[in-house]
Amino acid sequence: MGIFAKSPAATTMERTKNRPSEKKIAKLKYTVDDWDSDSYALMAEGADPVHCPSCGFTGFYGPRALDNKKFRECRFCGFYQEVDQPPGRRRPVVHDCDKWPEAGGTPYIWWIPGDERFYECNFCGQRAVVEKTNAFQRNVGITAPADDPTHPWWQVPQDKSYSYYYSYWEQWPCTKGRIIF
């Protein structure tokens, strides 16, 4: 963790206790205007990152754009919402191959659509099956960090500035330049 201090456990436990119900989360709206103002606040004004509306953590969540899609996403709990669409939950996977990188003291997490059974490993190129560890397939589906209080990412300091998280995730090649908060 280097220069990054550990966050007090009380704060994160409190945050978990206050997680809204899945029913409430399912009703959340997200418009293009919301996305524009979220992105502007972060990228142009350098505003402090906001909390994920699902798990309440900072440092993993924010507005993103990919392939002309505008959406918001959390890499701690898997919350995902494209503009003008209902929210969904992505599934965390880790491919058990030699090329899989680490970030924040633990294997990096790849988030895939919740209903997908296969994904192409971004690091070794293999087609991986989403299942629990299997001696023959060596592919792993894991628990989202938000649902596993022993996960090392629980130690990522909370309520920090945009520049703090930017520097934090720049430490590892797999997250360098990829994070928008």
Ligand SMILES: [Zn+2]
């Ligand atoms: Zn979250």
Ligand SMILES: [Zn+2]
């Ligand atoms: Zn792989």
